[in-house]
Amino acid sequence: MVLLLPHILLLTCSLGLAKAAITSGCGKQATNVGLTTPFNVTSSNASRNFLVHVPLGYDNHHQYPVVLAFHGNTETAAELELDTRLSDPKWSPSASLPSLPCLGFKLMVYPNGINASWAGASYSNSTISQDLQFVSDVLSDLSSNFCIDSNKIYATGFSNGGGFVDILACSGNSVGAKFAAFVAASGAYYQEALYNSTYQCVPAKSPTPIAFIHGLNDSDVFYDGGDGEGGFLPAVPAVVDSWVSRNRCGNLSTADSYNGTVHISSWTCDGVDGALEHYREADMGHVWASQQQTFSQLVIGEGPTKLEANDVIMKFFDKFSLDKESNWGRFTINWNGGDRH
Numbered sequence: 001m002v003l004l005l006p007h008i009l010l011l012t013c014s015l016g017l018a019k020a021a022i023t024s025g026c027g028k029q030a031t032n033v034g035l036t037t038p039f040n041v042t043s044s045n046a047s048r049n050f051l052v053h054v055p056l057g058y059d060n061h062h063q064y065p066v067v068l069a070f071h072g073n074t075e076t077a078a079e080l081e082l083d084t085r086l087s088d089p090k091w092s093p094s095a096s097l098p099s100l101p102c103l104g105f106k107l108m109v110y111p112n113g114i115n116a117s118w119a120g121a122s123y124s125n126s127t128i129s130q131d132l133q134f135v136s137d138v139l140s141d142l143s144s145n146f147c148i149d150s151n152k153i154y155a156t157g158f159s160n161g162g163g164f165v166d167i168l169a170c171s172g173n174s175v176g177a178k179f180a181a182f183v184a185a186s187g188a189y190y191q192e193a194l195y196n197s198t199y200q201c202v203p204a205k206s207p208t209p210i211a212f213i214h215g216l217n218d219s220d221v222f223y224d225g226g227d228g229e230g231g232f233l234p235a236v237p238a239v240v241d242s243w244v245s246r247n248r249c250g251n252l253s254t255a256d257s258y259n260g261t262v263h264i265s266s267w268t269c270d271g272v273d274g275a276l277e278h279y280r281e282a283d284m285g286h287v288w289a290s291q292q293q294t295f296s297q298l299v300i301g302e303g304p305t306k307l308e309a310n311d312v313i314m315k316f317f318d319k320f321s322l323d324k325e326s327n328w329g330r331f332t333i334n335w336n337g338g339d340r341h
């Protein structure tokens with residue numbers, strides 16, 4: 001199995017990139033290996049909680065990348081884990097390859113919002129600063145309980161949680177700076193309508209790697225914008241364009257796959273290939289994109305999608321680390337016969 005790995009990957013692994021500082025959780029015994037268990041922290045005087053999935057084969061002397069996944073409005077952390085299957089070793093490989101840490105072993109973390117929502121929407125029961133503080137407190141707690149690679153902390157989220165991922169990416173003057181890359185899925189970017197008027201989006205650096213996954217047939221988060229459940233929704237292309245300018249992107253290349261139903265755009269930003277990407281599927285509604293039927297698809301009577309969000313997300317994350325800018329290229333997903341233009 002190991003022999004089949006592309007040489008480029010082994011080469012990259014053996015380069016011995018500068019390691020992040022050892023966290024106090026290194027060497028500590030984890031009792032919940034292979035499982036997902038709840039953790040509590042006190043944050044802004046409130047008791048907050050999050051789920052942690054520790055990969056099978058967890059070695060407390062190895063520093064693991066961390067992915068935070070933020071649920072949608074009225075959803076829970078447990079439901080998001082179930083819907084996305086992001087804890088599946090298929091997407092966060094672990095057990096079979098204990099000696100090849102570059103291959104994507106990850107600690108999966110699912111935080112819970114206050115009253116099942118995240119800041120940024122009119123229905124939120126938390127403020128942006130409370131939720132940013134919570135993320136900061138989650139990261140501190142993780143560092144003291146697990147051995148983590150602080151150069152490889154990533155954020156993804158669905159819907160209201162996807163909107164919060166955008167807020168994190170815009171909070172480079174605080175905890176947003178601790179993340180190496182962001183992916184929003186069907187995100188509701190209410191706050192993007194306010195950037196530059198009420199407050200500024202402040203990314204930690206240019207480029208701040210970020211990707212957006214959306215369906216054109218989304219009847220909750222309208223692709224073309226409009227009045228959403230939690231306020232005014234800017235059009236998704238306008239949000240992506242804001243990042244083209246924040247990240248100083250150019251050299252757009254696009255690809256169409258599945259007979260033109262999936263459109264992928266990728267930019268070079270400040271010299272970093274593929275630091276901004278946008279994946280758009282024509283018939284997809286407000287669901288977690290997966291080729292295997294998910295609950296969010298069932299609920300609206302939709303079948304599996306052409307896009308596999310987990311694949312897009314993990315491959316995007318694996319390209320970026322705070323201690324280096326990768327130039328591994330664009331379009332890392334298998335797009336089944338897509339054409340480059």
Ligand SMILES: *[C@@H]1O[C@H](CO)[C@@H](O)[C@H](O)[C@H]1NC(C)=O
Pocket residue numbers: 039040047048049
């Ligand atoms: C952790 O939080 C959950 C959910 O809020 C709560 O039910 C539980 O009692 C808390 N556990 C501890 C040890 O504080």
Ligand SMILES: *[C@@H]1O[C@H](CO)[C@@H](O)[C@H](O)[C@H]1NC(C)=O
Pocket residue numbers: 044045
């Ligand atoms: C937490 O509670 C203490 C005591 O009531 C108060 O002084 C402090 O301002 C509160 N902190 C936050 C972040 O709400």
Ligand SMILES: *[C@@H]1O[C@H](CO)[C@@H](O)[C@H](O)[C@H]1NC(C)=O
Pocket residue numbers: 115122123124125
């Ligand atoms: C929490 O959100 C609900 C739903 O939008 C709202 O009715 C309620 O007033 C909010 N509570 C607080 C304390 O903001």
Ligand SMILES: *[C@@H]1O[C@H](CO)[C@@H](O)[C@H](O)[C@H]1NC(C)=O
Pocket residue numbers: 114115125126
């Ligand atoms: C959460 O919702 C409950 C019930 O609607 C409400 O009483 C409470 O104030 C809300 N909490 C916050 C922090 O808004």
Ligand SMILES: *[C@@H]1O[C@H](CO)[C@@H](O)[C@H](O)[C@H]1NC(C)=O
Pocket residue numbers: 195196
């Ligand atoms: C928002 O502010 C930034 C920084 O000041 C500026 O570069 C950008 O053009 C502004 N965008 C809009 C839409 O006004």
Ligand SMILES: *[C@@H]1O[C@H](CO)[C@@H](O)[C@H](O)[C@H]1NC(C)=O
Pocket residue numbers: 257258259336337
């Ligand atoms: C494209 O459409 C043709 C004809 O409908 C179909 O046979 C083929 O499987 C489709 N290809 C993809 C990648 O969806």
Ligand SMILES: *[C@@H]1O[C@H](CO)[C@@H](O)[C@H](O)[C@H]1NC(C)=O
Pocket residue numbers: 248249250251268269270271272
């Ligand atoms: C576009 O590509 C050229 C040639 O590779 C490169 O010099 C330039 O920096 C790229 N533009 C951006 C915005 O990264």
Ligand SMILES: *[C@@H]1O[C@H](CO)[C@@H](O)[C@H](O)[C@H]1NC(C)=O
Pocket residue numbers: 217219283284285300
């Ligand atoms: C688009 O979404 C609506 C509402 O969920 C659904 O009725 C319709 O079948 C969808 N259209 C396509 C082409 O999937």
